[in-house]
Amino acid sequence: MHTQPLILRKDQERRLLAGHCWIYSNEIDIRATPLKTLAPGQPVEILSQSERWIGHGYANPHSLICARIVSRERAQPLSPALWLARLHEALALRERLYTTPYYRLVFGESDGLPGLIVDRYGDRLAVQITTAGMERVRGEILAALEQLLRPTSIVLRNDTSVRELEGLEPGVECVLGEPASDWMLTEQGLEFAIDPMQGQKTGWFFDQAENRARLARYGVGERVLDVCSYIGAWGLRAAALGASEVTCVDSSAGALERLMCNAERNGLAARIRPLQGDAFEVLRELRDQGWRFDTVLLDPPAFIKRRKDEKDGTAAYQRLNRLGLELLEPGGLLVTSSCSFHMGRDGFQRVVQQAGQRAGRRLQLLETGQQGPDHPVHPAIPETAYLKTLFLRALSAS
The missing domain is CATH 2.30.130.10 (PUA domain)
Structure with a gap:
C-alpha cells in the first residue's frame, strides 16, 4: 500500500x-x-x-x-526494519529490569508501536493488535517477534472491544505452536498457570506486579479479603506473606477454579476461601454477617471506560471502597486500585477519602503506586498513565 x-x-x-x-x-x-x-x-x-x-x-x-x-524520522518509514528496531529497544528495557522473562514486552505508544501489545510468558508470547495500522502489518510484526525471540508459541488475543472502534473483527487464535490452556509464569517466588486463550487481558495482569511486591513491607495480618481476585495474583501473594485465611471474591467460577489450582500448586490451598458472586453483593453480605479483615485488597475492572461513564463509575468506586473499609479492622490495611484513565490520581484519592468518611474511618495514605516499568508512561501522552494503587491505613474515626 x-x-x-x-x-x-x-x-x-x-x-x-x-x-x-x-x-x-x-x-x-x-x-x-x-x-x-x-x-x-x-x-x-x-x-x-x-x-x-x-x-x-x-x-x-x-x-x-x-x-x-x-x-518522527523522515528517513525511517514504516517497514519491517522499523518494527524490529522498536522491538529491540523494548526488549532491552525489559531485560534491564527483570531477571525472569515474564512481563509486558510492548506497551503500544510508549514503546513506539501504537496499536500493539505483547506480553511475554517465557518462550511464549500473547499479542494484541488494536488498530487497523498494526493489523495491516500483522505478518511483519509476527515475523519480527519470531526473529528476535524465537518463541515456541504465539497467541493472538484480538478479542478486545477496542478493535470495534477501528472496524476490526475480534478473534483469538494460536498462530505459532499448539494451542494450550496452561502457560506458566513465576512472580515473587510463586508459580501461576494462566489461560492465554480465554483469560482476562492476555491471561495475567503484569501491570500490578510491582504493587503486589510492595505488600511485603506492610504485612497483611491473619485475615485478608481479596476482591476481584481473578486467578489469585494478590490473594496468593497475601497467603505467601503469612495470612492464615484469604477470602477471594470473584464473579467468575472459572477464575476461582483456576485460582484454587494455583493455590494447590504453591501449597497454599488450605488458606484460601473462594467466594463467587457480585463483588458489591458479597461484600455487603460479609459486612452484615460481621466479618472483619486485617487487609482488604480491591482491584476491580475499570468502572469508567469512557468519559460519559464518569458519574456512575465514580459512584461505583466510592461504594466499593466504602464497603471494603467497613470490613477492615481498625488499623487495617486497604490496598485499592483504579485502572480507569478518566479517574485521575487526585480524583481517586478524593473518592477513597470520601468513602473513608462515610465508613467512619480516618485514613492515612502510606504509599501510591502505578503500573510497573514494563508499562512505561509516555510523558507526552497522559493516556498511557492509567493505573493508580493506594496503600492506606484505616483507623477509627474517633
Whole structure:
C-alpha cells in the first residue's frame, strides 16, 4: 500500500510536535486530504498546513483517532526494519529490569508501536493488535517477534472491544505452536498457570506486579479479603506473606477454579476461601454477617471506560471502597486500585477519602503506586498513565 500525505488543519500540529502521536479526524484538512481517499491502515506522511514535515504514521478514516504517528524520522518509514528496531529497544528495557522473562514486552505508544501489545510468558508470547495500522502489518510484526525471540508459541488475543472502534473483527487464535490452556509464569517466588486463550487481558495482569511486591513491607495480618481476585495474583501473594485465611471474591467460577489450582500448586490451598458472586453483593453480605479483615485488597475492572461513564463509575468506586473499609479492622490495611484513565490520581484519592468518611474511618495514605516499568508512561501522552494503587491505613474515626 502506497504512502499518502495527510495534511493537518492550521495550528493543529502543536500537540503533535510536543510528542503526542494521536491525530483526531477534526484536526485533518479534509479538503487537502479527503478521508474517503484513505484506506484503513493506510501509511501516511503527516504534514502541517504549511507543509512542515511531522512524521510517518498510519491512518484509519473510520476511527475518531484518525491517524497515529509511528516515526518522527523522515528517513525511517514504516517497514519491517522499523518494527524490529522498536522491538529491540523494548526488549532491552525489559531485560534491564527483570531477571525472569515474564512481563509486558510492548506497551503500544510508549514503546513506539501504537496499536500493539505483547506480553511475554517465557518462550511464549500473547499479542494484541488494536488498530487497523498494526493489523495491516500483522505478518511483519509476527515475523519480527519470531526473529528476535524465537518463541515456541504465539497467541493472538484480538478479542478486545477496542478493535470495534477501528472496524476490526475480534478473534483469538494460536498462530505459532499448539494451542494450550496452561502457560506458566513465576512472580515473587510463586508459580501461576494462566489461560492465554480465554483469560482476562492476555491471561495475567503484569501491570500490578510491582504493587503486589510492595505488600511485603506492610504485612497483611491473619485475615485478608481479596476482591476481584481473578486467578489469585494478590490473594496468593497475601497467603505467601503469612495470612492464615484469604477470602477471594470473584464473579467468575472459572477464575476461582483456576485460582484454587494455583493455590494447590504453591501449597497454599488450605488458606484460601473462594467466594463467587457480585463483588458489591458479597461484600455487603460479609459486612452484615460481621466479618472483619486485617487487609482488604480491591482491584476491580475499570468502572469508567469512557468519559460519559464518569458519574456512575465514580459512584461505583466510592461504594466499593466504602464497603471494603467497613470490613477492615481498625488499623487495617486497604490496598485499592483504579485502572480507569478518566479517574485521575487526585480524583481517586478524593473518592477513597470520601468513602473513608462515610465508613467512619480516618485514613492515612502510606504509599501510591502505578503500573510497573514494563508499562512505561509516555510523558507526552497522559493516556498511557492509567493505573493508580493506594496503600492506606484505616483507623477509627474517633
